[in-house]
Amino acid sequence: MSVPAADILATAVPVPAASAGEPGARRRGVLRSAEIVIPGTVLLLLLFFCFIWPLFGMVPKPVGGLLQTTDLPLFSSGHIFGTDIVGNDIMSRILYGGRVSFVVAAAVQVIGLTIGGLLGLVAAYAGGWLEAVLMRVLDVFIAFPSLVLVLAIADGLGPSEIHVIWALSAFSIPAFAQVSRAAALSLRDRPFVVAARLSGTRTWRIMFTHLVPNMLPQLLTFSLLGASITIIIEGALDFLGYGIPPPGASWGNMIASGQSYISVYPMLVVVPSLFLLLTTICLNLLGDGLRSRWGVR
Amino acid sequence: MTTTADAALPEVPLRPSPLLEVSDLRVTFRTRGGQVYAVQGISFTVEPGQTVAIIGESGSGKTVSAQAVVGILPRTAKVSGSIKFKGDEVVGRSEHELRDYRGRCVAMVFQNPERSLNPTMRIGTQIAEAIQVHLPVDKDEAHKRAVELMRMVRLPAPERRFFEYPHQLSGGMRQRVVIAIALACGPSVLIADEATTALDVTTQAQIMDLLMEIQQETGTALLMISHDLGLAASYAEEVMVMYAGKVVERAPTKELFAGVRMPYTQALLDAIPRIEAEPHVLLPVVGGRPPDLSEIPTGCPFAPRCPAVQQDCREQAPPLRQHEPGRWWACWHPYKKEPSSHG
Numbered sequence: 001m002s003v004p005a006a007d008i009l010a011t012a013v014p015v016p017a018a019s020a021g022e023p024g025a026r027r028r029g030v031l032r033s034a035e036i037v038i039p040g041t042v043l044l045l046l047l048f049f050c051f052i053w054p055l056f057g058m059v060p061k062p063v064g065g066l067l068q069t070t071d072l073p074l075f076s077s078g079h080i081f082g083t084d085i086v087g088n089d090i091m092s093r094i095l096y097g098g099r100v101s102f103v104v105a106a107a108v109q110v111i112g113l114t115i116g117g118l119l120g121l122v123a124a125y126a127g128g129w130l131e132a133v134l135m136r137v138l139d140v141f142i143a144f145p146s147l148v149l150v151l152a153i154a155d156g157l158g159p160s161e162i163h164v165i166w167a168l169s170a171f172s173i174p175a176f177a178q179v180s181r182a183a184a185l186s187l188r189d190r191p192f193v194v195a196a197r198l199s200g201t202r203t204w205r206i207m208f209t210h211l212v213p214n215m216l217p218q219l220l221t222f223s224l225l226g227a228s229i230t231i232i233i234e235g236a237l238d239f240l241g242y243g244i245p246p247p248g249a250s251w252g253n254m255i256a257s258g259q260s261y262i263s264v265y266p267m268l269v270v271v272p273s274l275f276l277l278l279t280t281i282c283l284n285l286l287g288d289g290l291r292s293r294w295g296v297r
Numbered sequence: 298m299t300t301t302a303d304a305a306l307p308e309v310p311l312r313p314s315p316l317l318e319v320s321d322l323r324v325t326f327r328t329r330g331g332q333v334y335a336v337q338g339i340s341f342t343v344e345p346g347q348t349v350a351i352i353g354e355s356g357s358g359k360t361v362s363a364q365a366v367v368g369i370l371p372r373t374a375k376v377s378g379s380i381k382f383k384g385d386e387v388v389g390r391s392e393h394e395l396r397d398y399r400g401r402c403v404a405m406v407f408q409n410p411e412r413s414l415n416p417t418m419r420i421g422t423q424i425a426e427a428i429q430v431h432l433p434v435d436k437d438e439a440h441k442r443a444v445e446l447m448r449m450v451r452l453p454a455p456e457r458r459f460f461e462y463p464h465q466l467s468g469g470m471r472q473r474v475v476i477a478i479a480l481a482c483g484p485s486v487l488i489a490d491e492a493t494t495a496l497d498v499t500t501q502a503q504i505m506d507l508l509m510e511i512q513q514e515t516g517t518a519l520l521m522i523s524h525d526l527g528l529a530a531s532y533a534e535e536v537m538v539m540y541a542g543k544v545v546e547r548a549p550t551k552e553l554f555a556g557v558r559m560p561y562t563q564a565l566l567d568a569i570p571r572i573e574a575e576p577h578v579l580l581p582v583v584g585g586r587p588p589d590l591s592e593i594p595t596g597c598p599f600a601p602r603c604p605a606v607q608q609d610c611r612e613q614a615p616p617l618r619q620h621e622p623g624r625w626w627a628c629w630h631p632y633k634k635e636p637s638s639h640g
Binding site: 197 | 367372399401405412416417418431478481
């Protein structure tokens with residue numbers, strides 16, 4: 001059973017041909033970056049139109065609409081999404097309402113990330129009774145159904161944007177604390193952290209130069225996913241009347257006020273719902289995209 | 298170097314105290330399944346500039362012993378016995394009190410260079426950080442010293458490499474960076490815990506040679522932890538063989554390989570593939586498994602696997618005794634000068 005050299009060569013030749021499947025690999029690369037680029041671009045556009053576009057004065061006021069211009073349909077001149085039953089421009093209310101959604105989502109994530117992240121980090125690094133007490137207290141918060149908890153807080157504090165932020169933070173802080181604790185625990189015994197400890201580096205320096213930068217991918221992807229949940233819950237609070245009180249615009253209270261007219265003017269509900277959907281889908285896709293790009297579990 | 302040595306020398310008896318003196322070190326882990334006796338009373342000394350190797354299979358307690366020496370055992374571990382560095386007791390010191398001892402006195406190089414560096418920090422910054430922890434130098438000075446250290450561990454183009462991240466380096470270069478970090482504060486004892494195990498054989502030789510050169514240059518003592526008897530034979534002056542948490546044989550390298558006494562050491566030697574051996578024969582392996590460390594056996598821990606076992610081995614554990622000058626072994630029936638071929 002001798003194998004002639006030619007046979008070996010014959011099997012060897014197709015190998016370069018097989019590696020011509022490289023464009024496939026590249027396409028996969030493009031797809032992977034599309035996962036990040038497309039939702040990222042959509043979100044940036046949304047942010048631009050909500051926060052910067054109205055500054056140029058080309059957007060009508062979201063309140064104080066005229067009675068002559070109530071219930072205009074889609075694509076009316078000057079009112080691209082039409083107007084609502086009191087004559088306010090719907091596009092303007094979408095943009096100003098979007099501000100509320102984004103501000104609340106960002107604030108809740110930032111509060112959760114800093115306070116919760118810090119609590120989790122300290123708990124993981126300190127260990128012992130401190131960790132046990134901290135995490136059990138936070139577990140109690142997590143064990144509550146979030147919407148009920150948030151409703152109770154928002155009801156107690158009264159309807160306003162800042163109260164919504166506090167109410168939602170009560171939910172995001174423990175969630176971030178758990179993610180951060182898990183991330184810190186998996187890093188704590190890595191050789192480079194032990195090596196830093198071994199060379200005598202101070203605890204706070206280990207935490208902030210060795211642990212935190214390596215925890216950020218996990219915390220950031222989590223905060224994107226958290227932001228989409230926040231926007232939905234914030235919408236629900238508005239819808240139930242515990243969020244932004246009606247003269248002010250928000251996607252949730254637009255849906256709430258539009259639902260009475262849903263059979264006559266479905267656009268009043270459909271337009272803000274579509275924006276809510278678009279934003280949360282993009283946040284989720286971006287979070288997932290970054291998660292797979294950064295190799296976070 | 299000399300200043301630290303002078304500072305830490307109290308009233309020294311005639312014989313200068315060794316650099317590192319470990320006596321009757323015991324490490325016990327509390328687990329749900331009960332106590333695990335990972336290290337059961339080992340003693341050794343390391344003299345300045347000496348190279349000592351601790352050899353043993355996985356779970357023999359060699360890494361735990363090293364971790365005890367630098368004080369990085371997990372919280373579940375209970376340490377007793379004594380570890381003295383230049384006569385000062387290390388066991389029982391708090392994390393705070395250990396800070397100065399670590400880095401300046403002892404430093405450690407870990408097995409996996411992949412995981413021993415922070416992936417989000419420039420390698421130069423990581424070296425400079427280790428310098429600044431102990432020495433009152435400003436950023437520029439730390440930078441300069443870091444580049445010097447990188448040159449010392451033979452990293453090519455250190456000025457440029459300073460700003461690179463760990464993923465831009467090969468495994469061997471990463472291990473060089475890890476060594477540079479360990480050397481940052483001029484330790485008197487460098488512990489290399491399987492420092493070359495994750496590297497390929499040529500890189501392994503380069504890193505070992507580097508460690509030897511550094512030892513020549515700085516006079517650092519080297520404590521090698523390895524499972525590779527061949528590696529220890531090539532580089533160490535003294536070898537300690539550990540089995541089941543105990544030292545079973547200890548001797549100067551040359552004498553050890555001239556005539557092994559303890560059957561376990563012989564079994565380890567036999568398990569090394571030899572180039573001059575007959576082709577196509579089975580490599581002798583040590584049959585059975587190491588004992589469960591959650592209970593201390595009554596007899597010799599190696600008895601169940603020992604080819605030369607006799608009745609008394611099962612009844613009483615042989616103590617580690619110095620039988621000839623510099624040669625210690627724990628065995629009731631050691632091999633004679635010419636070890637009879639195993640069988």
